Amino acid sequence: MSAIEAKNPARGRPRSETKRKKILEAAVDLFLANGYEGASVEDIAAAAGVSRQTVYSHFGSKEDLFGLAVSSRCKKSGVDPDRIDYSQPPEVMLPEIARRFATLLLGEDAKRVNAICTSCADTHPELGQLFFEHGPCQAKQAVADYLASQAQRGRLAITNPGFAAWQLLCMLKGEAQLRVQFNCEPLPADAIDAYIDDCVAMFIRAYTPAAV
């Protein structure tokens, strides 16, 4: 499809990393503000201070740009493989991951992305898939990798890290995320924190290796 990454990077003028970042930033802002159809590539290029051609040169298509914008937004909020410290034990790392994830989930942006994907389900069914892959799926993979590393060190008794990662992440959504999604009164912050702590503790309990 898009043969962007196939080009020889050593030849010609290299693509500007700063421009790429500005485009992604502008895309995130405009997609969230105006929806997928409401944000034109022209608008995004203008907001980033580049030409429309530059956008296509970097990202190939509007849809690909959407997917990577989602991805960058998620990583910026902390659910990023690079920010997981594999040397840290679960008791330290999991609460940290859980808090980052909850912050991302409960923000207005997550709700908007959901609204965009469901409202465009008829005209652009790929948007949902792109979000799923670049958002939840990436987060799950990062957590699964961490859990697998801990299992290997004998700190957790996990045979299926993929299952365990989905369990943890989905569990964390809890009542709070449903309330956001369905326009209900949000839970008080301390109740959310207590729930998250309870989830992490419960998760660790379920996957603690049997004492020898």
Added chain:
Amino acid sequence: MSAIEAKNPARGRPRSETKRKKILEAAVDLFLANGYEGASVEDIAAAAGVSRQTVYSHFGSKEDLFGLAVSSRCKKSGVDPDRIDYSQPPEVMLPEIARRFATLLLGEDAKRVNAICTSCADTHPELGQLFFEHGPCQAKQAVADYLASQAQRGRLAITNPGFAAWQLLCMLKGEAQLRVQFNCEPLPADAIDAYIDDCVAMFIRAYTPAAV
């Protein structure tokens, strides 16, 4: 507001239960088929074979009807307090509850309700709240009550049944429900079953009382 339930039920002619059921049935069908705004009270009354006033007499308002239609649909699919057997131990009852819940979650109807609520978020923000209360919240309460009863019998070590119920139900959604929500290729049935079984086992492990 609507003083429907305040009337004396012992005096005079009782409201027809069959008509009520027919109205609810028609409401479920038409709301799911045409959305909230697309289904008029007139249409629902006609489909149920009653007059528009009868609908209002039974349900007070279109919004209340929506909430109760959601509720009836959920109960019909099995997440119903009345269908929980408190005498059954968790090893028997939880897998049963989990399977019923997953069937409901992964159906097309759940996706449609989500779409209806998010698409009407601007004009009818109460729809989301009604769904939340009559759908997820009721299911959670039913599960929480069961878990509390089991905790009292010493079969589970649960101090906060509400938290535990949300944990179990949210966990069950897993990858499969996200895929439905975001128009991705569904998981194979055996993978879903394996995940659900894993969730229930993990849940029971986390909440099994310490051996004395």
Added chain:
DNA sequence: GTCTATATACAGATAGAC
């Protein structure tokens, strides 16, 4: 007599056609 249910008409709001 009390309450359900139907039929009809009406107010208010909204959306679309012209």
Added chain:
DNA sequence: GTCTATCTGTATATAGAC
């Protein structure tokens, strides 16, 4: 801008079940 159509929700009158 106006006119028309539609939908919600209410009011009123009538027939009939308990």
